[in-house]
Amino acid sequence: MNILQIVQTAANELGLVSPTTLVNSTDLQVIQLLALANRDCTSLYRDYDWTDLQEEHIVNVEAQAATTGDVALNSALILNIPSTAGLDTSWAVSGEGMPQAQRIAEVVDATTVRCEMLSTATAIGTEILFAKDTYDLPTDFDRYIGQTWWDRTNHWRLIGPDSPQMDQYIRSGIFATGPRRRFRQVGRKPNAWRIWPPPFAGGAPAPGALVWEYISKNWVLKVDGTTSDRMTTDTDTPLLDDQLVIMGVKWRMWQIKGFEYAAMQQEYLDAVNAKFASDGGIPDLYLNRRSGPFLISNGNVRDGNFPGPT
Structure with a gap:
């Protein structure tokens, strides 16, 4: 459902006049409904790591x-x-x-x-x-998905994101390097993703590929296939469950109007939690001490610091 259809459904369920247009409307109630839809979707994308908003980012490290x-x-x-x-x-x-x-x-x-x-x-x-x-963050970057950062050249995890304190300790102290590459986000976006040590000869290999995943802030799909972080036309479609947005608009509208909204809000929260619990599938849980059926862990991934052939 596009945003016009979502708002029309919410208005019908609330017993309000169903709008024929949103963006070009001068009706204050219609303007309010659109604003609440944007508010609800913004809250949903910030509170949950929805599968549809998960993106992969690859940094191709340049040679010195x-x-x-x-x-x-x-x-x-x-x-x-x-x-x-x-x-x-x-x-x-x-x-x-x-x-x-x-x-x-x-x-x-x-x-x-x-x-x-x-x-x-x-x-x-x-x-x-x-x-x-230092490399650019994606233009739609909102936040990292933890434990997804890897050095694909060396087949090991990156260390990070470092805190400012750890970053200064490593870059300014006596022990400046280690066997693995580190990273942190520093300064203003987009040019803010910094690695350590720099890819000088004799250090971490370059060219090389680093990868991590993140949550995109662009939860709106436009008719031309592009994405955005706000609905601005009647044909915009949220990359979030439309039924959740309908329920969110309803309780937020009743809250704004000063009506009793607690029951609507609880129904909405229950639906959101149920939807997120099934989003993207459920991982297997293992009761043994290994990290799954694959006999691989940080303890046996090669890090280049043990004797024997490479």
């Missing part, structure tokens, strides 16, 4: 870029780089005089970048390595 440049003691600039094309503030820096966890703060011009920290040495024409360590 090796070049040359001039650095000077106590200067944040790297000069005389042959080309800064493709570089931006999502790249880490390594080389002579570069402190640990050095990153680009600004691309000044075609041959110069400004780093976040001052150089600790002077070197002319020294080798400089740039590695992209």
Whole structure:
């Protein structure tokens, strides 16, 4: 059912006049019904990890870029780089005089970048390595689905999301690296998904594929096949159960009007919980100490730190 049909059904069940249009209506009650439908769907998508809103995101880690440049003691600039094309503030820096966890703060011009920290040495024409360590989140990203983050190149789980405290401990402390790649979300979206260590040679392999799943904020399907986070036309269809939305509009409308709505609300909550319990199927539960019928766990997934052939 599209949103017009949903609101018409809710209005009929409440004994209200059924609208013939929503978006172009000037009727205050119709405007209110549409707003409550949007409110209910927003609440549903935020409170539950519905299968229809689950998405997979793959990050293809870029290989390092090796070049040359001039650095000077106590200067944040790297000069005389042959080309800064493709570089931006999502790249880490390594080389002579570069402190640990050095990153680009600004691309000044075609041959110069400004780093976040001052150089600790002077070197002319020294080798400089740039590695992209920060990637864009999907435009429809709302929240992560826990325990879905994996390094498909190494076949192991990513460590994270790190807290700001752990991130600073790793990037700023003595023990800066480990056998596995870590990640965290930092700064404003979308360019906010950062990995550690950066993909320099000798570190975590690159190119490589990292993957995780998330809940999309786009719960509306448009007639052209695109999705959105709000219903703005009469033909929009929510990617949520239409019967739940009808029930949600009804009790919210009665609440706004000051009528008795508790019974409607309880019926709605029971229906939501029942629907979510069956959404996407139910996983098997095992009473043994293994994590399922497959004899594989974190204890026997190769991590590259044990003797024997690779």
